[in-house]
Amino acid sequence: MAxxxxxxxxxxxxxxxxxxxxxxxxxxxxxxxxxxxxxATVKAMMPESVRATGADILLxxxxxxxxxxxxxxxxxxxxxxKFMNWERPILTDSGGFQVMSLAGxxxxxxxxxxxxxxxxxxxxxLTPERSMEIQKLLGSDIVMCFxxxxxxxADRNRIAESMRLSMRWAERSRDAFGDRPGHALxxxxxxxxxxxxxxESAEALRGIGFDGYAVGGLAVGEGQEAMFGCLDYAPDMxxxxxxxxxxxVGKPDDIVGAVARxxxxxxxxxxxxxxRTGQAFTRQGVVNIKNARHQDDPRPLDASCSCPACSSYSxxxxxxxxxxNEMISGMLLTWHNLQYFQDIMQxxxxxxAVGTFEAWQKDFHDTRAQGDIDPL
Ligand SMILES: [Zn+2]
Numbered sequence: 027m028a029x030x031x032x033x034x035x036x037x038x039x040x041x042x043x044x045x046x047x048x049x050x051x052x053x054x055x056x057x058x059x060x061x062x063x064x065x066a067t068v069k070a071m072m073p074e075s076v077r078a079t080g081a082d083i084l085l086x087x088x089x090x091x092x093x094x095x096x097x098x099x100x101x102x103x104x105x106x107x108k109f110m111n112w113e114r115p116i117l118t119d120s121g122g123f124q125v126m127s128l129a130g131x132x133x134x135x136x137x138x139x140x141x142x143x144x145x146x147x148x149x150x151x152l153t154p155e156r157s158m159e160i161q162k163l164l165g166s167d168i169v170m171c172f173x174x175x176x177x178x179x180a181d182r183n184r185i186a187e188s189m190r191l192s193m194r195w196a197e198r199s200r201d202a203f204g205d206r207p208g209h210a211l212x213x214x215x216x217x218x219x220x221x222x223x224x225x226e227s228a229e230a231l232r233g234i235g236f237d238g239y240a241v242g243g244l245a246v247g248e249g250q251e252a253m254f255g256c257l258d259y260a261p262d263m264x265x266x267x268x269x270x271x272x273x274x275v276g277k278p279d280d281i282v283g284a285v286a287r288x289x290x291x292x293x294x295x296x297x298x299x300x301x302r303t304g305q306a307f308t309r310q311g312v313v314n315i316k317n318a319r320h321q322d323d324p325r326p327l328d329a330s331c332s333c334p335a336c337s338s339y340s341x342x343x344x345x346x347x348x349x350x351n352e353m354i355s356g357m358l359l360t361w362h363n364l365q366y367f368q369d370i371m372q373x374x375x376x377x378x379a380v381g382t383f384e385a386w387q388k389d390f391h392d393t394r395a396q397g398d399i400d401p402l
């Protein structure tokens with residue numbers, strides 16, 4: 027029998043859920059945080075180091091990979107897993123969001139989007155069919171529907187039109203994806219902050235039928251309160267027995283709030299991008315390691331963290347390598363940030379499993395509210 031992707035819900039606590047997505051390339055424990063490997067690498071990290079933080083799955087970006095080195099080249103070289111030396115599951119986005127945020131001279135029609143590459147100005151087209159083809163060439167385990175997402179705030183008519191176009195593209199994505207045992211296709215709900223449009227979108231997606239469902243169109247400038255307002259109802263509109271993925275989120279408290287509202291998967295560049303600029307996420311909040319207060323500090327960045335940056339180096343050393351623009355600076359802090367995000371996910375999975383998620387959340391927020399340790 028052909029291998030399938032399945033989702034088993036193991037426990038719920040309030041609206042929060044924990045479970046396992048079983049794939050031919052290994053299990054994905056949920057709630058799951060997916061580090062972003064934009065250009066076939068999680069920047070500043072070896073794949074085995076990403077795995078060591080506890081990541082079960084990575085995200086790859088269709089837009090970047092189709093432009094360079096191209097999906098066809100990756101296919102000829104044995105697929106994305108082999109190419110980047112990550113044998114575990116990979117989810118790829120559809121390219122739609124990044125075309126809208128990065129590419130030049132975009133033209134949107136019913137058929138798809140034409141655009142100019144931000145790298146060399148060359149002309150390209152993405153359609154639902156082409157996006158499915160690219161994600162297949164990459165060998166992605168979890169494929170995302172091709173969709174369109176307006177930045178917020180946008181007026182209701184624009185959001186409604188865009189959502190309905192995305193639902194027609196979802197149907198075309200489903201048809202183009204076909205039947206691929208061992209690979210999953212996720213639909214993407216749109217509708218901005220309009221509850222009735224979210225319901226219309228959810229109904230259209232449920233009618234088509236997907237292996238998982240994403241909440242799209244959030245974390246695009248609306249702010250946390252508005253995002254949580256939408257997440258108070260949006261996940262409930264999606265099937266209970268399939269994974270729910272919140273795209274592009276987020277900061278640690280966004281992630282915890284999303285899980286509390288029934289989200290199972292998330293991705294964000296924040297831990298890796300911040301790691302390269304000297305911003306560390308710790309149990310006691312955000313630390314800017316470039317700040318002069320750290321230059322004589324022999325203590326670890328986060329005494330409760332098991333990562334190499336915290337177990338083998340001082341704040342003073344981390345400060346020094348950032349001030350000196352040494353490559354190890356981004357490597358160490360990225361590792362730490364990814365470790366911290368995965369520790370949050372593990373903490374939530376454990377707490378949901380035994381029904382103590384509320385207490386876990388209180389402790390998470392109380393510890394953050396303490397702020398960083400006092401300077402020496
Ligand atoms: Zn650490």
